[in-house]
Amino acid sequence: MLASIQRIFRNGAINFYRNGWLSTATISIMVLTLLVISSLMILSITTRVAVETLQNKIDITVYFSKDATEDKISEVTSELNNLGIVKNVEYISKEDALSKFKERHKDNSLLLQSLSELDDNPLPSSVNIKAKDPSNFANIVSFLESGSAKDMIDKINYYENQTMINRLTRFISTTRQLGLALIIVFSTVAFLVSFNTVRVAIYTAREEISIMKLVGASNWFIRGPFLAEGFLYGLIASIVTVAIFYPVLSFASPYINAFLPKADIYNYFKENFFQFFGIISAIGVGIGVISSLIAIRKHLKN
């Protein structure tokens, strides 16, 4: 058993080497496929980062009336957190609000002076709410307006921003769907191109396959070397892909960063090198082996 597995791999490696030109052509196509898939991975990550950045910019602020105590507000905060659709609640006390206000207007001495003439801090305390998904804001607002806290709420800046929030929400979900569609379409095309190339490689061997059958080779004995060859195609193609991918990415990453400062794609791929290589070689080997398996079936029928 072990001997015959060894034999199969040896035969596969020999075929691979002796069909040098065909192997090179097949691997080149697979490298293109894997580069497309890698680029799609970049696309998917940048889309995700872009969407997250955008989402982080959307929030609503709840202003409380003067008599709302800190205890009651923290009660509301924990209720919000328990809703499960809230990503983050930030409490801004009257004092915080005041110091922020001063900071923001530190060049406007007239304003600051008139402020200091008041005995009381005129600014309300507030909470700043970010939703896990922007479409949740409507629910959060209606929860606040109907719940126990409604009496101490002075104002929610939702309705002014509602159209803006809805528009952004729609934009985000369209971007996501578009990204997903692009990934599906392109990876399907890339897979089919690779599959066809492997099929052609096996087609050229159909004569050999029928001879092997006549000599009394079992189907697995015939199939084995082709699968080993497909495995080698995939492995080598993924090594080449990674070897091309990293230099190109390091070159391109300043340009991507200019658009999306938070993305830092190159570092992301550097830190996840083994994971990335693992995924790419799994895809490469998968395409190589599965294409061979499918392509050879036809030739093994009697």
Added chain:
Amino acid sequence: MIVFENISKIYPNIVALEKVNLKINSREFVTIVGQSGAGKSTLLKLLTVEELPTEGRVLLDDVEINSLKSRDLPSLRRKISSIFQDFKLLSNKTTFENVAFALEVAGKSREEISETVPQVLELVGLKNHFNVFPHQLSGGERQRASIARALVLRPDIIIADEPTGNLDPLNTWDVIRLLVKINELGTTVILATHNREIVNTLNKRVISMDKGRIVRDEENGRYIL
């Protein structure tokens, strides 16, 4: 013993074999002659189960081979080896590897392979051509390589379908002498040929076919069409 029992083979618009009955004993040397299209190759392909009969049965030692499952065909084909007019060598394997392949397929050990293959290649006169590819061999050498591959598993039966069709007279006789020698060592040989000289010189059993039927079957026969 091989028995063809009431065999017909009908292709969509042609009757290739019609009610053929034939027995071939083990260790026999049989030649099959007939005009082009008479059905010789079709008859032989039934033995290797490359084709199935439309009607009738093919028996090998009482086993009905036309109803074997496809997973049983490899072991049948190790008992019945074939030699072809176009050699059918694996083009990306060397002479040595082509012969070794038949043994690998049968799961023989590496030691046995490295011992047997040189012996057989020497027997067919190819001991100086181990490590070259088929396209680097002459026609006669290629046919001898394919005979070596057919021999190496010591099959019970060797089927040779016009093995000399592409060879010059000298190589033709080399191949025929080899087949006779193999037969003397105990292997059944079934030879289909158009070569009158071979048939008349061999002086063995001759089966003549015409339009899918057996029209003559004689011991020590001659080439008559």
